[in-house]
Amino acid sequence: MRARVYLFDIDGTLLQTGGAGWRALTGAMREQFGVQELAGIELRGRTDYAIVGDLLRIARVPTGPQSRQRLLKSYHERLCAELQKGVGAVLPGVWEVLDRLCSEPQAVLGVLTGNGLQGAEIKLRHFGLQERFSIGVYGDRHEHRTDLARDALGILRQQVGADLEGGHVCIIGDTPSDVECALAIEARAVAVTTGGFAGEELVAAGAHLVLNNLTEWPR
Numbered sequence: 001m002r003a004r005v006y007l008f009d010i011d012g013t014l015l016q017t018g019g020a021g022w023r024a025l026t027g028a029m030r031e032q033f034g035v036q037e038l039a040g041i042e043l044r045g046r047t048d049y050a051i052v053g054d055l056l057r058i059a060r061v062p063t064g065p066q067s068r069q070r071l072l073k074s075y076h077e078r079l080c081a082e083l084q085k086g087v088g089a090v091l092p093g094v095w096e097v098l099d100r101l102c103s104e105p106q107a108v109l110g111v112l113t114g115n116g117l118q119g120a121e122i123k124l125r126h127f128g129l130q131e132r133f134s135i136g137v138y139g140d141r142h143e144h145r146t147d148l149a150r151d152a153l154g155i156l157r158q159q160v161g162a163d164l165e166g167g168h169v170c171i172i173g174d175t176p177s178d179v180e181c182a183l184a185i186e187a188r189a190v191a192v193t194t195g196g197f198a199g200e201e202l203v204a205a206g207a208h209l210v211l212n213n214l215t216e217w218p219r
């Protein structure tokens, strides 16, 4: 039986952190590098690798592994603490879609996220979602999200089936970058407007299907 793979973005697609991620990041920048002001940094759809690179350049410190680890360690500690305040939520329809897909015998569920592995695990674990996914592709090493899609295809061919093609994969996300990433491997691109991008922007990016939220997932 041919596998059908569903790869979900995290922020703005499965859940929203209610600003916990942003507060953790700005807190870490203040603590580690004394940087007070971070307005104008775009986070949506980007990889942690790219975001951290930008932040370190703002802090005028080298962008090598040592500074990255220093910033990320502080960020992860703060992220746990911020999430504990209970400000975030799993987005509408997520549990239902995951339940339905889990009941499809040929379905493989994973995350494809700009978050690094540790940040992704903190968020998924906090909301009790981590057990739902057997595959993960994370933004620790790549500047561009399209490279995550190529990694995903490699992982899937090793773990699911050597003949797996992009056409067997559906990538669900909330930004034009998620759509672009799906199209890069000829996967199906499902976009949700729960992350702040308008439906028109997601259609213009090439999404095959745009939903107001995951309660509209087709039967």
Ligand SMILES: [Mg+2]
Residues within 6 Å of the ligand: 009, 010, 011, 012, 013, 044, 045, 173, 174, 175, 195
């Ligand atoms: Mg997102």
